[in-house]
Amino acid sequence: LKTYESILVERRGRVGLITLNRPQALNALNRQIMLDVTDAVAVFDADDSIGAMVITGSAKAFAAGADIKEMQPLGYVDIFKSDKFGPWDILTRTRKPIIAAVAGFALGGGCELAMMCDFILAADTAKFGQPEIKLGVTPGMGGTQRFTHAVGKAKAMEMCLTGRMMDAAEAERAGLVARIVEADKLLDDAIATAQTIASMSMPVAMMVKECINAAMNMPLNEGLRFEKRVFHSTFALADQKEGMQAFVDKRKADFKNI
Numbered sequence: 001l002k003t004y005e006s007i008l009v010e011r012r013g014r015v016g017l018i019t020l021n022r023p024q025a026l027n028a029l030n031r032q033i034m035l036d037v038t039d040a041v042a043v044f045d046a047d048d049s050i051g052a053m054v055i056t057g058s059a060k061a062f063a064a065g066a067d068i069k070e071m072q073p074l075g076y077v078d079i080f081k082s083d084k085f086g087p088w089d090i091l092t093r094t095r096k097p098i099i100a101a102v103a104g105f106a107l108g109g110g111c112e113l114a115m116m117c118d119f120i121l122a123a124d125t126a127k128f129g130q131p132e133i134k135l136g137v138t139p140g141m142g143g144t145q146r147f148t149h150a151v152g153k154a155k156a157m158e159m160c161l162t163g164r165m166m167d168a169a170e171a172e173r174a175g176l177v178a179r180i181v182e183a184d185k186l187l188d189d190a191i192a193t194a195q196t197i198a199s200m201s202m203p204v205a206m207m208v209k210e211c212i213n214a215a216m217n218m219p220l221n222e223g224l225r226f227e228k229r230v231f232h233s234t235f236a237l238a239d240q241k242e243g244m245q246a247f248v249d250k251r252k253a254d255f256k257n258i
C-alpha cells in the first residue's frame with residue numbers, strides 16, 4: 001500500500017480502511033486530502049482482494065468541512081477554473097461499496113463526503129450539518145442535493161438555511177444514517193459490516209449498489225425495469241448457482257466472485 005500525506009490507509013482482511021488524518025484542522029478537506037482520498041479509493045476499487053471500503057475520521061471529527069483557510073483568498077475565476085471539488089466525483093463512480101464511519105463533526109464538505117459514501121454508520125457522538133450559509137456560501141459538494149434526497153425537503157431547507165447541527169439520534173430518525181453505534185465500537189462495527197459485504201458475491205454487491213443508486217436518478221418504472229434486467233443477469237453467475245446450492249445444502253455460501 002502507498003503512504004499518503006493526509007490519510008492513513010490499511011487493509012483489514014478484504015476491507016480497505018481510509019482514515020482522514022489532519023487532526024490539527026479537524027480533518028478539514030483541503031486539496032491534499034482530496035487527492036489522497038480519491039487516489040486511495042481508486043486503488044482499492046481496482047484491487048480484486050478488496051471487497052468494500054470504510055472511510056473514517058477521528059473521535060472528534062469525521063471532517064469539519066472543506067478547508068475554509070484554503071478557500072478564503074479565492075475569487076470566482078480561481079474556484080471555477082480549478083473545478084474546486086470536482087475530483088471528489090470519483091467516489092460516486094466507485095463500484096465497490098463504501099461505508100462512512102462518522103464520529104464527531106461531519107460538517108459542510110465533511111457531511112457531503114459522508115453522503116457520497118454508500119451509507120453512514122454514526123457514532124453516538126456524531127454531529128451533522130451544512131453550515132456553509134454562515135460563511136456566506138452555499139454547499140458545493142452535494143449538500144443541497146444529497147441531503148434533500150436523504151432527509152426530505154423540510155429538514156434539508158431548515159438545516160441548510162440555518163446552518164444548525166443535528167445529533168446522531170436526529171440523523172437516524174431523519175434517515176441520514178443507517179445505524180447508530182457506541183463511539184468506542186464504531187470502527188470495529190464498520191469494519192465488521194464492510195467485511196460482511198465483502199463476503200458476498202462481489203459482482204452482486206456491485207449490482208445492488210448500482211440498482212439502489214439508479215433509484216435516486218430514475219423514475220420508478222424505469223428503475224424497476226432496470227432492477228429486473230440486473231436480477232435476470234445474476235443467473236449467469238456461478239455465484240448464483242453456489243448461493244442457492246448452499247441454501248439447499250444448509251451450508252454457508254462460498255462465493256468466487258464470478
Ligand code: CAA
Binds near residue numbers: 024069112141
Ligand atoms: N477549515 C479550516 N480549518 C478548520 C475547519 C475548516 N472547515 N474547521 C476547523 N478548522 C481548524 C480551526 O481553524 C482550528 O485551527 P487553529 O487551531 O489553527 O485555530 C482547528 O481546526 C480546531 O478547530 P476549533 O478550534 O474551531 O475547534 P472547536 O472544537 O472549537 O470547534 C467546530 C469545532 C464547531 C467544528 C469549528 O471548528 C467549526 O465551526 N468549523 C468550521 C465548520 C464549517 O463551517 N464547515 C463548512 C466549511 S465550508 C464547506 O464545507 C463548503 C462545501 O460545501 C464543500
